[in-house]
Amino acid sequence: CRMIRSPELEQTIISALARTCPRDRYPICFVHLRISPHQIDWNRHPAKTEIYLQDLPFWQEQINVAIEKALQLGAEVMPESPLSERVGKLLKASEKKGVYHTRKSDESSGDREVGLMELKAIAQLHQTYIVAEHPNGIWLIEQHIAHERILYEQLCDAWELVSLETPIILNNLSAAQLEQLEGIGIEVDSFGEQLWAARKAPLLLAQRDDCLDALIELSKGGDLEAAQVATACRSAIRNGTPLSLVEMQDLLERWQKTRNPRTCPHGRPIFLNLEETALARFFRRHWVIGKSHRI
Ligand SMILES: [Zn+2]
CATH class of the missing domain: 3.30.1540.20 (MutL, C-terminal domain, dimerisation subdomain)
Structure with a gap:
């Protein structure tokens, strides 16, 4: 038995939970991987505290799928007391003041x-x-x-792009920005010297007056998930808006x-x-x- 670190797998777990965990809180996650020994390369660190894993993307995908499934479990399928004594001690040791709600009998x-x-x-x-x-x-x-x-959840379920009645003209886009827009499904055509026309936009943004600003924001980086967060944030009711009952x-x-x-x-x-x-x-x-x- 040997303790090792796998920064790549750690990062996979943290990213998989990034949109559900409160900020600056880190999940405790038990992942059981059954890996054949010849897929592990121990020659990464002189003390053999880190490993290289063959076929890393495959294992990262397995972890992503498992976490996604776990997040969809409702409280009703959680056993009343799912934690063994050993696990309970581990949780206590890992965060002294943390309170973990693992029982559905909690009154609050x-x-x-x-x-x-x-x-x-x-x-x-x-x-x-x-x-x-x-x-x-x-x-x-x-x-x-x-x-x-x-x-945000609507956008995760359907990242819907709609045609724009009048294309939006963008200028001075870098190659990286063009690639970024394409990566999230927004195609732009060359429209002249340093000009591009976007003929589609995410549904939530298409009717907005600031659709141009939104597309520029989206072109500046991040993956599809980041684009969904940015779009949800821009489209959500602002604080300071009066609402009726x-x-x-x-x-x-x-x-x-x-x-x-x-x-x-x-x-x-x-x-x-x-x-x-x-x-x-x-x-x-x-x-x-x-x-x-x-x-
Ligand atoms: Zn926001």
């Missing part, structure tokens, strides 16, 4: 399935936060990133149906949970029962 509504909460929009604060009431307390949901999460309720319901409602694609948390029990504790409600306030 913040840890219950977001999709199952009965949320009722009751107000908007600072034209940025939706105040939503539920039977055990209230949530504050940031409107921009909740909407961004909805749009009906609009807020609709947004909440669509957000609750997303696969990963907890974090936005940049890794920020989407909601803050204020549990009624925590409020009662804060207001020292137990001090006054039956006395001056009668509640």
Whole structure:
């Protein structure tokens, strides 16, 4: 038995979880690979603490597929106590103050399935936060990133490009920018000296006044996933936009149906949970029962 590092596989795991893990949090991930010994080359590091793996892209793909499947598991299929004592110790050692919610019996509504909460929009604060009431307390949901999460998942399901009525003219594109646009499915034709015409754009951007800026942003790099994040961010309701109760309720319901409602694609948390029990504790409600306030 020997401990080794595999920076490539580490990176694969981190990238596979980048759009679902909160920023600056790192997953603990157990991956069991059955690899024939002759596929491992030990001559990478004098202390043999790193290896070369033959057919690395194949193993990276296996890990990606496994993580994607694991992310789709709902809480209902998780065993009540999935962790052996050894694994439990490992989790504790790896992050002393971290709290890992592995049991569905957890009482806090913040840890219950977001999709199952009965949320009722009751107000908007600072034209940025939706105040939503539920039977055990209230949530504050940031409107921009909740909407961004909805749009991002739609774009992941279908990166839909539509024809533009009037092509958008781009100028001074570098070879790298042209290649980047092509890579995400946006074809551009040469339109004269240092000019190009884009005849298609992502559906969400096509009707926007800033479609040109958006295409330039997309041409500046990143993979398809980065383009989806940028497009979702640009198209999502801005903070500072007034919303009616009906609009807020609709947004909440669509957000609750997303696969990963907890974090936005940049890794920020989407909601803050204020549990009624925590409020009662804060207001020292137990001090006054039956006395001056009668509640
Ligand atoms: Zn954003």
